[in-house]
Amino acid sequence: MKTRCLPAVTLLSVALLSAALLAPSPSQAQRVIQADYQRVAGPLSRSFETCVGAGRAEEGLRADWQQQLAMVEKAIGFHYIRFHGLLCDEMHVYTEDKKTGHPVYNFQYVDKLYDYLLSIGIRPFVELGFMPPDLASGTKTVFWWKGNVTPPKDYGKWADLIRALVRHWEERYGRAEVQKWFFEVWNEPDLHGFFAGTMDDYFKLYKTTVEAIKSVSPTYRVGGPATSGSKWIREMLTFCAANHLPLDFLSTHSYNTKTVFDEYGVRKRTMLPSDYLWSNVLNTRRIMDSSGYRDLPLDYTEINSSPSSRDPLHDSYQNAAFLLNTLKHTQHAAAAMSYWTFTDVFEEAGPGPSPFHGGFGLVNLQGIRKPTFFAYRFLHELGNTELADKDSCSWVCKNEHGVQALFWNLRLPFSDAPYFNDSLFRLNPPPASAGTVTLKLQHIPDGRYQVLVYRVGYHHNDAFSGWLEAGSPSDLSPQLQKRLEALATGEPEGRETVTISGGSWRRTFDTKENDIYFIKLVRL
Numbered sequence: 415m416k417t418r419c420l421p422a423v424t425l426l427s428v429a430l431l432s433a434a435l436l437a438p439s440p441s442q443a444q445r446v447i448q449a450d451y452q453r454v455a456g457p458l459s460r461s462f463e464t465c466v467g468a469g470r471a472e473e474g475l476r477a478d479w480q481q482q483l484a485m486v487e488k489a490i491g492f493h494y495i496r497f498h499g500l501l502c503d504e505m506h507v508y509t510e511d512k513k514t515g516h517p518v519y520n521f522q523y524v525d526k527l528y529d530y531l532l533s534i535g536i537r538p539f540v541e542l543g544f545m546p547p548d549l550a551s552g553t554k555t556v557f558w559w560k561g562n563v564t565p566p567k568d569y570g571k572w573a574d575l576i577r578a579l580v581r582h583w584e585e586r587y588g589r590a591e592v593q594k595w596f597f598e599v600w601n602e603p604d605l606h607g608f609f610a611g612t613m614d615d616y617f618k619l620y621k622t623t624v625e626a627i628k629s630v631s632p633t634y635r636v637g638g639p640a641t642s643g644s645k646w647i648r649e650m651l652t653f654c655a656a657n658h659l660p661l662d663f664l665s666t667h668s669y670n671t672k673t674v675f676d677e678y679g680v681r682k683r684t685m686l687p688s689d690y691l692w693s694n695v696l697n698t699r700r701i702m703d704s705s706g707y708r709d710l711p712l713d714y715t716e717i718n719s720s721p722s723s724r725d726p727l728h729d730s731y732q733n734a735a736f737l738l739n740t741l742k743h744t745q746h747a748a749a750a751m752s753y754w755t756f757t758d759v760f761e762e763a764g765p766g767p768s769p770f771h772g773g774f775g776l777v778n779l780q781g782i783r784k785p786t787f788f789a790y791r792f793l794h795e796l797g798n799t800e801l802a803d804k805d806s807c808s809w810v811c812k813n814e815h816g817v818q819a820l821f822w823n824l825r826l827p828f829s830d831a832p833y834f835n836d837s838l839f840r841l842n843p844p845p846a847s848a849g850t851v852t853l854k855l856q857h858i859p860d861g862r863y864q865v866l867v868y869r870v871g872y873h874h875n876d877a878f879s880g881w882l883e884a885g886s887p888s889d890l891s892p893q894l895q896k897r898l899e900a901l902a903t904g905e906p907e908g909r910e911t912v913t914i915s916g917g918s919w920r921r922t923f924d925t926k927e928n929d930i931y932f933i934k935l936v937r938l
Contacts, residue, residue, distance in 0.1 A: 444850050447821055449810035451857040451917070453802040458811055462741045462793050464750035465539050466492040467716055467774075469760035470499030470559060474527045479759045482781050484534050486756045489787070490776075490794045495531060496539035496715055496752060498601055500524065501546050501575075502561050508546035508575055517549075517571060521582050532587070539715065539752075541640070542576065542623060543600045549575065554610045558764040564610045569622045576626040580634065589631060598665050598715060599623045599638040604645045613646060617653050624660055637663035640715060644668050644694045651705045663749070664702060667716035668694040670736070671725075685727075685826055688736065691717065692743035699747040713750035718774055723763050725772040726839040729878040731871050734785040735822045735928040739807060741793070753790065768888045769898075770881050780895055782877050783902045785870045785930075791904065792820050792868065792932040810855070816863060816937045817855060822930040823848045842882050845872050845927035852922045853933060860915050862938040867908030871929035877902040911938070 466486070473479050474497065486492070501507050509518045531538055544561035545551075549571055552564035566572035583592050603609035603616040611619075616639060624636045639650045644666045654661040670691040672684055699712055719727050719736050727733050737753070744751055758766050758773030766779050773779070776787040797813030808821035825848070827838060873879055877898040881887075884894060912919070923931055 444852060445805070445823075446852045446854060447803065447805045447808050447810065447819065448854045449801040449803050449817075449819070449856070451801065451812060451817065451855065451859070455800040455802045458796055458798050458800040458809070459745040460798075461745060461748050461751045462753075462790065463490060463492050465494040465496055465713070465715065465752035466490075466756045466776075467752055467754035468495055468497040468756055469762060470497055470502070470561070471524070471527055472499060472502070472504045472559070473497075473759055473761065474530070475523065476759060478779075478781070479757060480530055482757045482759065482777050483531075483536070485781065486776060486787070487534050487536055490790045492536055492756075494537050494539040494596065494750075494752075495756070496541050496598070498541060499544060499559070499561055500541060502544055502559070503547050504559065507579070508549055510548040517574065519575070519578050519582075521579065524579075525586065528583070528587075532591075537595055539596045539598065541598045541601055541715075546575075552610055556607050557762045559761055563608050565615050565619060569618070572619075573622050573626040576623055577630055580627055580630045584630060589633075593631070593633050593635075595635070596663065596713070597623075597627055597634060597636045598640050599636065601640050602642045602667065603639060604641045604643075613649060617650075620653075621657065621659055628660060632660075635662035637661055637665050637713070640665045640667070642667050642721075644698045647698055647701050648705065651702065651707055655706070661707075661710065663711040663713050664698075664707070665713045665715045666698060667754075668714060669716075669718055669721040670740075671720045671722070685719070688739060688824060688826060689743070691719075692740045695744040695747050695751075711749040712747065713752070714744075714748050715750065715752045716754040717751050718754045720772075723760060723766075723773055726770070726878075728772050728774055728786070729770045729778070729784055730839050731785040731874070731876050731878070731930075732826055732839065732928045734789040734870050734930055735824045736826060737786055738789050738793075738820070738822050738930065739824045742807065742809070753786075768886070769890050770878050770886075778877075780890060782895070782898050783875070783904065784878065785876055785902075788868070788870045788875050788902075788904055789930060792930070795932070795934070796820060816935045817858060818935075819853055819855075819933040820931070821851060821853070823925060823928065825927040840882060840886075842879055845929075848925040848927050848929065850922050851925055851931070852920060854920045855918070855935070857917045858914050858919055858935070859937070860917060862911060862913050863919075863935045864938055865908070865910050865912055865921075866906040866934040866936065867923075868904070868906050868932040868934075869929065871926055873901075874907070874929075875902045875904060 505523045506520050547562050549566050550562045550564045551567040554564050556563050599620045620638050627634050627636050639646045668691045670686050719733050755774040756776050758775035758778045766773050777783050796818050797811035799812050801810045803810045810819045880898050880901045
């Protein structure tokens, strides 16, 4: 058992862990979070809302996908969205005339999708992949929807396709718009399941692609290598430097379980220590800084607790606390920390088998908001000015409307657990006490304030626990769906009006393990 959040958690032996999960533990010492309205740490890093993930392009043509994205975008305000499959056969972007072998381009499905994204205020973070079958050098595929993962049979035709596609976007949306996009070459080429080639083959693909895009406009932003587990970082930097190739951002991915690639969600998964993911990010930043790329943006274009779309941890309130903890520790290291994904309308292993099946989404198949959705909504509502705060598991911020405080505690079973995630997070025992947290604010402008208290935790904006307690039904009746939606409204659980005189305000909160509290003092 390991955590980097305050207060510290006592290590448990493997033999005692099962009982500890099912029985309360003693209350922990009081925790105090102090912030001074006049002591500013600096601008709040908003790397958490730069980008969000989705499964694949074809899913983005569905009405429920679009409706859920509009809801998520309104609540959280992500700037970009990234997904696989833009060039796959189901999008029908590229075919070859059967008689002449000449390329035939068809961008109609891509246009329908991108037009919708831009209409709701979110831009594409363009992942260029996978390979159109008529352009592929082989037949190897990945996932239920069979994305072709082989290199192009003709790199010249690949370059022509990329140029034609980028020119089409420029003509349709204008150069000023496309300059704001990002172009990422492929997805996780270090994994044979995603790329049937070597590292050198990927570098050839990157060189061909970046040169094609820059031939349309040198101002368009291109990057990679979009690897799993923060791999190929030095190699990518060395290759681009040695070949004088543009690299406008470096992208990679990281998750926090021992299993890296689990195509159909069938492998057993256990958590790594809670600092694994964020330490990965900091180490990547150190490598870049020491390699002469100190000013290069670092974009983690996939992050989550687990890389499996069948891991119940994703549905749980524990996942929300884990993500906040990760984002806190990486806030100044990465330009983007892209949550994978916004919705459970996601079909890598096929359609989700039940309403809560461990999907990556911030919302489930029916659009019910999961605990991690609220973690991101709270982050979005933080003011842009961060106040100095020594507590490692909190943010205190301010804006013209008042003060906001977001704090949590994290206590998760990791690699010493006698259970795997797929059973562990369905046990759903009541959490033990995590003691009290006292929030002390100083030098707040005097006046009347409305105090709003929001909470995420066991039975607090926690539809997953409600579904488990209803017997984990494989289908939701309309009545049960309404009940579960009512468990995750995001409404404040406390609301009062106070008058602050002398600039000081304090409040003490009782907390349970993996609780999240969001406090807003809104000046009236």
